[in-house]
Amino acid sequence: MPATIRDMTLQVRTQWHSIAGRSVELVLPADPEQGLHDAVVAEAAGTSGCDPYWGLLWSAASQTAELILNHEWPARLRALELGCGVGLTGIAALLAGHEVTFSDHAPGAVQMAQANAERNGFANVPGLVFEWQEPAAKQFEFLFASDVLYESAGHVPLLLTLRAMLSPGGTVWIGDPGRTIAAHFIEHARAEGWQVDLRDERGRPLGDDQSMRFRLIVMRLAG
Numbered sequence: 001m002p003a004t005i006r007d008m009t010l011q012v013r014t015q016w017h018s019i020a021g022r023s024v025e026l027v028l029p030a031d032p033e034q035g036l037h038d039a040v041v042a043e044a045a046g047t048s049g050c051d052p053y054w055g056l057l058w059s060a061a062s063q064t065a066e067l068i069l070n071h072e073w074p075a076r077l078r079a080l081e082l083g084c085g086v087g088l089t090g091i092a093a094l095l096a097g098h099e100v101t102f103s104d105h106a107p108g109a110v111q112m113a114q115a116n117a118e119r120n121g122f123a124n125v126p127g128l129v130f131e132w133q134e135p136a137a138k139q140f141e142f143l144f145a146s147d148v149l150y151e152s153a154g155h156v157p158l159l160l161t162l163r164a165m166l167s168p169g170g171t172v173w174i175g176d177p178g179r180t181i182a183a184h185f186i187e188h189a190r191a192e193g194w195q196v197d198l199r200d201e202r203g204r205p206l207g208d209d210q211s212m213r214f215r216l217i218v219m220r221l222a223g
Contacts, residue, residue: 010055017062019092020069025119027112028086029055054085054109058147061085063201063214064175065092068144071203073097080128080138080165082145082158087113089146089175094122098142103128132157135164146175149182158185159192162219172219178212186217195220 011030016023069092077098081090084102090113093100102113102125110127117125130136132154143166148158162172176182186196186208198206199216206215 015057017065017088019062019065019088019095022069022095024065024088024091024095026057026086026088026116027119028057054104054106055112057086057088058177060147060175060177060214061088064144064146064173064216065089067175067199067201067203067216068092068173069096071096077142078140078167079142079144080140081113082132082143082161083109083148084113084127085109087116089144090125091117091120091122093142093144094120094125101126101128101138101140103130103136105129105131132161135161139165139167139170141167141170142173143170144173144175147177148174149176149185150179152181152184155185155188159189159194162194163192163221166221168221170220172217174217174219176215176217178214180211182215182217183208183211189219193222195222 012027013030015026015028017026065088068089073096079093079098079100081087081093081100081102084090084104086109087102090100090102094117102110104110107129110129114125114127128136128138143162149155166172189196197218198208199218200206201214203216
């Protein structure tokens with residue numbers, strides 16, 4: 001099945017995912033190698049900003065989605081998914097009752113996340129395209145992401161965006177598959193005044209020394 005994304009036609013495939021007992025339908029690029037090919041072609045042509053990874057469904061996404069959907073939220077929150085990719089975690093937040101905006105630096109990711117939300121009954125979900133070095137001039141009560149800490153070069157820009165776009169008293173959730181490099185992000189966040197707590201895949205408290213296993217990084221600004 002073709003889909004028009006970023007002014008080009010992608011072949012896509014459909015996947016069904018069970019998240020906390022709810023069925024979620026997603027379309028994803030049919031060929032995971034296509035994004036890598038597009039990035040190589042773009043680099044050869046001198047075009048920057050082509051992200052080869054947004055069309056992949058990373059392992060931490062479904063676990064983060066489960067936690068969001070299973071959590072007992074006291075209220076409907078203005079929520080922003082950072083690095084939305086194909087939108088699975090954002091759809092879980094929609095199912096949990098939140099007012100979600102998708103965001104990514106890749107326009108194709110935002111478009112596909114919006115299309116996937118519509119497939120699951122959520123039409124006209126807003127989207128933002130921006131780089132973390134230049135946060136959008138908006139604030140949200142709940143910022144969330146999954147598997148976005150794989151490059152240390154992205155840690156400082158991400159913290160910049162979190163500080164700029166989190167409403168006073170708000171909360172950040174980042175699902176991480178247990179990458180060793182995430183410990184450096186946590187250390188940097190605490191040094192910048194963030195309160196950081198770690199939880200496991202069931203939302204239970206987790207020690208700092210955990211790696212090679214899923215962890216939910218929960219962040220609030222101290223004070």
